[in-house]
Amino acid sequence: MSEHFSAAPGPFSVPVVDISAYVSPLASDAAVRARVAVDMARACRDVGFVQVRGHGIPHDVIAGLGAAIDAFFDQPLDTKQRYRTPPQINRGYAPPHSESLSLSLGVESASQLNDYFEAFNIGAAASEFSQLTLPADVYAENVWPGDGDGFAAAPFRAAVEAYFTAAGGVARTLCRVFADALNVSPQTFTSVTDHSVDVLRMIRYALPDGLAVGDVTPTGMGAHTDYGIVTVLWADPVPGLQVLGGDGVWHDVQPAPGCLLVNLGDLTARWTNDRWRSTLHRVQPPVVDGRIRRRRSAAYFHDGNYDALISTLRSCVGIDGGQYPPITVADHLAAKLAGSRAGVANTAAGEEAERVRAAETVDR
Numbered sequence: 001m002s003e004h005f006s007a008a009p010g011p012f013s014v015p016v017v018d019i020s021a022y023v024s025p026l027a028s029d030a031a032v033r034a035r036v037a038v039d040m041a042r043a044c045r046d047v048g049f050v051q052v053r054g055h056g057i058p059h060d061v062i063a064g065l066g067a068a069i070d071a072f073f074d075q076p077l078d079t080k081q082r083y084r085t086p087p088q089i090n091r092g093y094a095p096p097h098s099e100s101l102s103l104s105l106g107v108e109s110a111s112q113l114n115d116y117f118e119a120f121n122i123g124a125a126a127s128e129f130s131q132l133t134l135p136a137d138v139y140a141e142n143v144w145p146g147d148g149d150g151f152a153a154a155p156f157r158a159a160v161e162a163y164f165t166a167a168g169g170v171a172r173t174l175c176r177v178f179a180d181a182l183n184v185s186p187q188t189f190t191s192v193t194d195h196s197v198d199v200l201r202m203i204r205y206a207l208p209d210g211l212a213v214g215d216v217t218p219t220g221m222g223a224h225t226d227y228g229i230v231t232v233l234w235a236d237p238v239p240g241l242q243v244l245g246g247d248g249v250w251h252d253v254q255p256a257p258g259c260l261l262v263n264l265g266d267l268t269a270r271w272t273n274d275r276w277r278s279t280l281h282r283v284q285p286p287v288v289d290g291r292i293r294r295r296r297s298a299a300y301f302h303d304g305n306y307d308a309l310i311s312t313l314r315s316c317v318g319i320d321g322g323q324y325p326p327i328t329v330a331d332h333l334a335a336k337l338a339g340s341r342a343g344v345a346n347t348a349a350g351e352e353a354e355r356v357r358a359a360e361t362v363d364r
């Protein structure tokens with residue numbers, strides 16, 4: 001049976017799904033979980049973004065992350081630069097313009113005012129998997145900042161690690177929901193995520209003082225799709241994130257109160273033969289009197305084991321066959337990161353690049 005995978009008709013909105021029945025499965029009813037899975041399936045099919053409520057991350061862990069982000073980024077640029085790593089290592093400090101997200105799709109950055117976000121990345125390190133031999137670049141060791149003027153290293157690390165663990169738990173819970181929503185065994189996910197390439201990217205959007213913006217709208221982070229299985233996003237509840245709807249228009253999206261934003265990545269789109277969407281998004285914080293409103297975010301990327309082979313699920317192939325050849329997580333991530341971090345345009349993303357160009361003509 002073939003299925004039509006176009007966007008749902010009607011106005012754009014990001015559905016809210018409460019996953020608490022999966023966070024505490026022993027205290028919940030199977031019928032309630034089944035309802036959650038149905039709602040999740042619809043959101044993944046129609047939008048590719050979900051407002052996730054009932055995720056179970058304690059308020060103080062989230063508050064600790066916000067304080068840690070402020071503490072690190074408030075330091076002088078020279079101090080932050082000490083924690084830079086080579087572009088192929090997704091760890092440590094990334095100053096403004098060091099990543100070009102639009103190049104991950106093969107679309108050149110149109111302006112110097114693009115990709116002005118700064119980031120600090122941590123991730124799953126090879127030393128945490130002593131029983132496995134993992135590549136040292138993909139599973140790079142973390143670069144933790146030292147004490148600085150007014151910056152205390154130990155509480156920063158404790159807060160960031162606490163959030164990393166909690167967000168990883170949410171990503172794994174989501175995979176249990178996804179398995180039910182796709183009617184596949186939970187092992188479909190657990191078998192490719194026991195040493196998942198997970199990264200937390202903490203981000204701050206700020207324009208350099210005195211920069212003349214003119215009538216250009218700067219883009220904090222260029223249009224892109226995420227690369228992996230699923231992304232769990234915490235963000236300040238202010239405008240900036242824009243999601244490309246099935247209507248070809250960019251829509252502003254903010255986290256709803258008490259919710260984390262969750263979006264699917266390219267590997268899930270490949271797995272499901274685009275039955276579920278890896279949705280294009282970008283960040284464009286509004287400029288008021290030459291200044292942008294403070295915006296912080298933290299994206300937890302759950303990308304799967306580097307050596308996992310992602311082949312379209314049998315139930316999603318349909319009569320036309322799958323459109324994606326099998327690919328390892330490592331090969332897929334390498335092509336994407338070569339674009340965003342090393343400036344080599346990804347030529348394998350023609351369809352997404354087309355959608356970005358089409359939306360740009362609607363924009364202006």
Ligand SMILES: O=C(O)CCC(=O)C(=O)O
Pocket residue numbers: 201203221226233235241281283296297298299
């Ligand atoms: O800052 C945001 O809200 C989104 C960040 C994002 O899309 C990413 O890091 O991939």
Ligand SMILES: [Fe+2]
Pocket residue numbers: 224225226281299
């Ligand atoms: Fe993203």
